[in-house]
Amino acid sequence: MPFILPECDKHVPERKKHVYIKDDTDECHIPACNVATIPGDMTERGCTYAGCRGVVGGPVKDVIQLQHGPIGCCYYPWDVRPNLAKDTNFQLVNVFSTDLRESNIVFGGEKKLYESIIEANKAFPKNQGVFVYATCVAGLIGDDIEAVAKRATAAIGKPVVAFNCPGFHGVSQSLGHHVGNEVLFNKVVGTEELADKTPYDINLVGEYNIRGDDWLILPLLEAIGLRVVCTFTGDSSIHDIAKMHQAKLNVVRCARSAKYIAEMMKDKYGTPYVEVDFYGMQQTADDLRTIAKFFGLEQKAEEVITKELADIKSEMDFYRQKFQGKKVMIYEGGPRSWHWPKAMEELGMEVNVVATTFGHEDDYEKIVSRVKNGTLLIDNPNAPELEEMMVKYKPDLFISGNKEKYLAYKYGVPFLNGHTYESKGGYMVFKGFVRFAKDMYKSIYSPAWKFIKTREAG
Numbered sequence: 001m002p003f004i005l006p007e008c009d010k011h012v013p014e015r016k017k018h019v020y021i022k023d024d025t026d027e028c029h030i031p032a033c034n035v036a037t038i039p040g041d042m043t044e045r046g047c048t049y050a051g052c053r054g055v056v057g058g059p060v061k062d063v064i065q066l067q068h069g070p071i072g073c074c075y076y077p078w079d080v081r082p083n084l085a086k087d088t089n090f091q092l093v094n095v096f097s098t099d100l101r102e103s104n105i106v107f108g109g110e111k112k113l114y115e116s117i118i119e120a121n122k123a124f125p126k127n128q129g130v131f132v133y134a135t136c137v138a139g140l141i142g143d144d145i146e147a148v149a150k151r152a153t154a155a156i157g158k159p160v161v162a163f164n165c166p167g168f169h170g171v172s173q174s175l176g177h178h179v180g181n182e183v184l185f186n187k188v189v190g191t192e193e194l195a196d197k198t199p200y201d202i203n204l205v206g207e208y209n210i211r212g213d214d215w216l217i218l219p220l221l222e223a224i225g226l227r228v229v230c231t232f233t234g235d236s237s238i239h240d241i242a243k244m245h246q247a248k249l250n251v252v253r254c255a256r257s258a259k260y261i262a263e264m265m266k267d268k269y270g271t272p273y274v275e276v277d278f279y280g281m282q283q284t285a286d287d288l289r290t291i292a293k294f295f296g297l298e299q300k301a302e303e304v305i306t307k308e309l310a311d312i313k314s315e316m317d318f319y320r321q322k323f324q325g326k327k328v329m330i331y332e333g334g335p336r337s338w339h340w341p342k343a344m345e346e347l348g349m350e351v352n353v354v355a356t357t358f359g360h361e362d363d364y365e366k367i368v369s370r371v372k373n374g375t376l377l378i379d380n381p382n383a384p385e386l387e388e389m390m391v392k393y394k395p396d397l398f399i400s401g402n403k404e405k406y407l408a409y410k411y412g413v414p415f416l417n418g419h420t421y422e423s424k425g426g427y428m429v430f431k432g433f434v435r436f437a438k439d440m441y442k443s444i445y446s447p448a449w450k451f452i453k454t455r456e457a458g
């Protein structure tokens with residue numbers, strides 16, 4: 001039977017349809033996903049507001065990121081999502097909130113929102129606009145943030161963009177990504193013209209510059225002869241987003257959080273898009289070839305790939321030898337869970353458990369196509385399930401986010417923070433993959449594990 005009920009879930013049999021063992025002969029072939037979490041199940045999912053503000057809108061570096069709600073919802077400082085920017089980290093070091101209190105909930109928060117926009121704009125006059133995000137409270141009391149944004153735009157003479165993303169909307173943070181895409185597409189894209197167009201203009205879509213990934217990708221694209229008009233949204237200005245409709249191609253990196261805007265641009269502007277992984281050597285080489293082919297720059301791409309592979313060969317040979325047969329458990333939000341299995345295989349590792357927090361059907365289709373028969377897939381896992389799988393599957397490395405770090409340590413399982421990385425630098429493309437491998441090596445071969453008395457689940 002491809003579906004299994006983990007032992008820890010004996011009181012929540014509904015979890016069975018979310019836990020699936022890949023079996024080529026089975027017709028169903030993916031776990032149930034993108035549905036509401038079962039009440040009482042300790043999900044690790046985030047809310048719609050988190051997906052909209054924390055993933056899509058938050059990296060934009062030159063706007064005031066204003067959360068409209070109680071102060072508790074605005075926990076988004078530097079260490080949660082290090083979406084770095086080149087010339088400023090304004091978006092990371094400043095947190096803005098309307099700090100709604102009881103009286104605002106009784107009498108409405110629109111006046112406070114308007115005053116907050118005026119005040120923030122006055123205090124930070126260099127900002128290029130204001131992004132306003134609705135939280136659960138703003139949604140429940142029915143504040144008309146669109147109307148406030150319209151009035152505030154007229155008052156400050158800059159775009160004030162309202163995101164209607166209260167946390168309770170949707171089943172996970174995934175809907176917040178969709179809201180973020182739609183609002184930026186409808187309100188910002190196409191509002192400015194690109195002065196110096198070239199035939200080689202592209203957008204990098206769904207790339208958030210975690211610890212500088214963007215700065216590893218861009219030089220390769222430039223070496224091939226391309227120019228990136230806008231990275232949506234890592235290290236981007238609101239003005240870059242305004243001009244992105246004039247690029248010739250959208251290169252979609254995180255398909256879960258940003259394929260929406262690529263689809264909308266295709267419909268409205270006729271801009272084609274390609275999807276890329278940018279993790280691992282073979283996948284990155286294939287991605288660069290795909291992009292270059294669109295522009296007839298294949299020869300240039302081959303030169304870049306040959307040089308990059310030569311530069312990292314000796315280091316990767318070392319890691320490949322060290323990683324032979326090592327078992328890996330991956331639990332990521334969505335796409336990294338399908339970006340990584342082939343990249344790990346390239347290093348001689350075996351991925352035996354893959355989970356996602358908010359993957360949709362197409363994410364699981366991709367995972368299934370990239371893992372071996374017998375691999376366990378878990379949708380929206382809770383902590384007891386992760387514990388059980390660490391005991392049963394005995395991974396040599398668990399790659400996930402900070403929430404799971406101490407769970408892994410408790411079980412003596414080497415851990416790597418794949419959400420925001422361990423090192424001060426990106427993990428993507430060729431040179432980033434060396435850093436990724438180095439961090440995996442440091443974790444797997446750390447002498448610390450032999451001092452930990454491991455626990456059993458239950």
Ligand code: SF4
Nearest residue numbers: 047049073135136167
């Ligand atoms: S679920 Fe609602 S209250 Fe909680 S962080 Fe999200 S917006 Fe705020």
